[in-house]
Amino acid sequence: MKTYQKQWPPVPSGWNDPGQGSGQTSRRAGGAKNPWVKQGCQLHIATYNARSIGNEERLTELQYELDRINWDILGISETRRRGEESIRLRSGHILFYKGREDNSLGGVGFLINKRISPNLQILKTISDRVIYITLKINSNITIKVVQIYAPTSSHEDEEIEVLYDEITQSLTENKTRYTLIIGDFNARIGEQCNSSQYVGQFGLGKRNERGTMLANFLEKEQLYIMNTFFKKRPHKKWTWASPDGITKNEIDYMLTPNKHIVQEVDVLNSFNTGSDHRLVRCRIVLNTKLERAKKFNSTQYRIDPDTIRDNKSIYSKRLTERLTKETTSSHESLDETNNRLVKELKETTTSLVSSKTKRIEKFTTQTKQLLERRRELIKDNKRNTVEYAELNKTARKMAKQDIRKYQENRIEELIQQNRGLNIFKKENAHKKEMIKLRDGQGNITEDRREILKVTEKFYTGLYESKIDNEYVRKANSDHKNRICNVGSEDLPEIEEEEIVKALNQLKNGKAAGDDIIYIRKVIQAT
Known part of the structure; x- marks a missing residue:
């Protein structure tokens, strides 16, 4: 029996061995150690030819499979979605894609995990075959990930040359410290030829004509094809299988000029959405820790008023229990009473929302069992059997029925609650995000931070006062002269009817201030 031992890329110049004297080592899959890996930020970046995510069922199935693996960025080939768009899914992940305008063939895209979405800097499309994103890890380190989908062997060589020119364009634009090119190259690079330093010793099969063009x-x-630098068993290398299951090739790759950051490249056999491709994933380590989303996002909860309304009995009971425990002191000031009430309202609301954060399951148990059975057939090398084909067809049919049943049940619930269908549309609509903007000088920017600056500048100018400055200064001066000292006067009594009237004058779903308490007109005048 042959034994397979991990083969590491050579230690880059300038790297110190942290294992010498420091005791720091890092471990790759299989138990082997790589002594020169520095501790820092780890990212799992994958590429997958999904053979379509054009409808809700296929997109939901893809996310269901991703929940089972570690991933941060997924590059997708053959999205089969028209146009160009960036949307935030209900799961919180960002889907960015580019496809043709006239048909649903081809297309490329990214699925960015919500954990790292705050680090997104630029989303850029070159064509319906090449797109890229850049992430700002910290003030000094940025990384660019390019997703491509190469033409098949039925296309002319000129189209391949155009593709490589577009990849070169993506490399020269918005330069970053680290770069990774991933995707379906539709080329067999095969085993190492002519001792090329950019192709490792562990390729699969023999090189074809398109593989020669890729090698050139x-x-x-000066890009390294990282799949070929890690020794794997043959059945752990191939990424595409022919319909008859006889031909299996390695045509999905990970390229980078910074090969020292790539710590592992794996082909995941258990990941499958019915495609004839397998997911390829690499693990990269950068010399810093990832800035977490809490540095960019507010720590406050955004409370949905509909959540309170749907659970008003539970909310009322919890709030009553909290308020009855606290007794109003005779020495308590008005501000202290207000702060106490606000605190109790916020904590009660937060506890209710926290208990409702369970993810909505659209697939039934039966459908999940079919998907699990499909994975078992793949593990048993029965991908090309009649049983697998029938099971795959049944699973997709069941997934479509489950999503339709979920939507029907949700609509029925809304009707019973006397609520409009706009609530259903809002729940199921993916939030579109702006990926480019033209500034006042006519220049188009794609940097997300620059987009915010342009937007801020526009609205600042839009709502800026046009009144003469001298007139404003005079008005402010007169206003200051009219201020009276009322600190010694007693506050008048506030009637309950006045409070009810004031609350009912507030707009629905709007917060009264920084307490983030949303208002519903549920108080009736007595």
């Missing part, structure tokens, strides 16, 4: 491109751009 690697030499030109």
Whole structure:
């Protein structure tokens, strides 16, 4: 029996071995140690030819499979979605894609995990075959990930040359410290030829004509094809299988000029959404820790008023229990009473929302069992059997029925609650995000931070006062002269009817201030 031992890339110049004297080591899959890996930020970046995420069922199935693995960025080939768009899914992940305008063939996209979405800086499309994103890890380190989908062997070589020119364009634009090019290259690079330093010793099969064109491109751009630098068993290398299951090739790759950051490249056999491709994932380590989303996002909860309304009996009971425990002191000031009430309202609301954060399951148990059975057939190398084909067809049919049943049940619930269908549309609509904007000088920017600056500048100018400055200063001066000292006067009594009237004058769903308490007109005048 042959034994397979991990083969690490050579230690880059300038790197110190943290294992010497420091005791720091890092471990790759299989138990082997790589002594020169520095501790820092880890990212799991994957690429997958999904063979379509054009409808809700396929997109939901893809997210269901992703929940089972570690991932941060997923590059997708053959999205089969028209146009260009960036949307935030109900799960919180960002889907960014580019497809053709006239048909649903081809297309590329990214699915960015919500954990790292605050680090997104630029989302850029070159064509319906090449797109890229850049992430700002910290003030010094940025990384660019390029997703591509190469033409198949039925296309002319000129189209391949155009693709490589577009990849070169993506490399020269918005330069970053680290770069990764991933996707379906539709080329067999095979085993190492002519001792090329950019192709490792562990490729699969023999190189074809398109593989030669890819090898020349690697030499030109000084890119390492990382799949070939890690020794794997043959059944752990192939990424595409023919319909008859006889031919299996390695055509999905990870390229980078910074090969020292790539710590592992794996082909995941258990991940499958019915495609004839397998997911390829790499683990990279950067010399810093990832800035977490809490540095960018507010720590406050955004409370949905509909959540309170749907659970008003539970909310009323919890709030009553809290308020009855606290007794109003005779020495308590008005501000102290207000702060206490606000605190109790916020804590009660937060506890209610926290208990409702369970993810909505659209697939039934039966459908999940079919998907699990499909994974078992793949593990048993029965991908090309009649049983697998029938099971895959049944699973997709059941998934479509489950989503339709979920939507029907939700609509029925809303009707019983006397609420409109706009609530259902809002719940199921993916939030679109702006990916480019034209500033006042006519220049188009794609940097997300620059987009915010342009937007801020526009609205600042839009609502800026046009009144003469001298007139404003005079008005402010007169206003100051009219201020009276009322600190010694007693506050008048506030009637209950006045409070009810004031609350009912507030707009629905709007917060009264920084207490983030949303108002509903549920108080009736007595």
